[in-house]
Amino acid sequence: MTDKIKIDDAMAWNAMLKRDRAFDGKFVTGVMSTGIYCRPSCAARHPARKNVTFFVNGQAAQKFGLRACKRCLPDDVARDEAAIIKALKYIDAENNIRLEDIAQKVGYAPHHFQRLFKKFMGVSPAAYARALKSGRAMEHLQNAQKISEAIYDAGYESASRFYDAMKGRLGMAPNIWKNGGEGTEIYWANVQTSLGNMLVAASAKGVCRLSFNEGEEELRAYFPKAMLSNGGDAFHSLLQNVIKKVEQPKINIDIPLDVKGTAFQEAVWQELQKIPLGETRSYAEIAAAIGRPNAVRATGSANGANNVAVLIPCHRVVRSDGSLGGYAYGLQIKQKLLDKESDNLLL
DSSP states (O other): OTTBOSSOHHHHHHHHHTTOGGGBTTBEEEETTTTEEEOTTOOSOOOOGGGEEEESSHHHHHHTTOEEOTTTOTTHHHHHHHHHHHHHHHHHHOSSOOHHHHHHHHTOOHHHHHHHHHHHHSSOHHHHHHHHHHHHHHHHHTTOSSHHHHHHHTTOSSHHHHHHHHTTTOSSOHHHHHTTTTTOEEEEEEEEETTEEEEEEEOSSSEEEEEESOOHHHHHHHSTTSEEEEOOHHHHHHHHHHHHHHHOTTSOOOOOBOOOOOHHHHHHHHHHTTSOTTOOEEHHHHHHHTTOTTOHHHHHHHHHTOSBTTTSOGGGEEOTTSOOOOOTTOHHHHHHHHHHHHHHTTO
């Protein structure tokens, strides 16, 4: 039985039809009529279902006399994943390293590793390193006695480099973020929706909090030193767009966000926003999609750290068995959100 696929055949077949890269390395597709085995994401023409058998890995497929596809190179997946994991550890431990250094460390040519890293992580090694460094800075800012200490502890060579890196990313200046939004004005409102009472709060940059069954007291806990204000024409227009997006998910409205997290959290949030309307993903699938298949629990924590419900659709993440799992605002609201999105697909 060790040669049989460990996931449901129907799920494996569906992943193959979608050419879902998140399943590469989880199993291989054996095409019995041609005698080859492939990655689930192989770009070759799909075989007939009757000719397909799923195996846990290439070695299991080889026992049945199959050979590796020369187009998708399924046996390279494990090597690629190991290289990415090694590179992530190297980037995590070092500052200001070059692509050439990382590629040499893992044994790949720089141009090839650049493409490989972006395929696994969704960003280039340089972009990942910048996000990691800024994420460290945000963590240090919340605990350091001095802003300068946080900047240097995060790995920046100077304050100017830090502020240049943060341009366009921080809705609040670093010292304001550290001090709970001190000196920043945040507009907010409670509105009634089909899902219940909804709180929407926004800075000058975008929505920084969307939650259900919360009010001013909970908002102040997130931004204890900010100036909380009701209304304003710009906020009223933004609020109306948020309500439309919640009530009619199919409507394409660009809503600016002001959210911050670690590099890992932001990778998870970006992946959540890729989940199509009316579909769900498991925590394991999200973890695999961002190139961290062993970080399922951390993925769940990042999912729970999302401050803008619905707009970053953490409700579309379920358990591997298909059950709803948890939700900060109750499973009833989570199910209503999923039902609403499914209904919108029929409009």
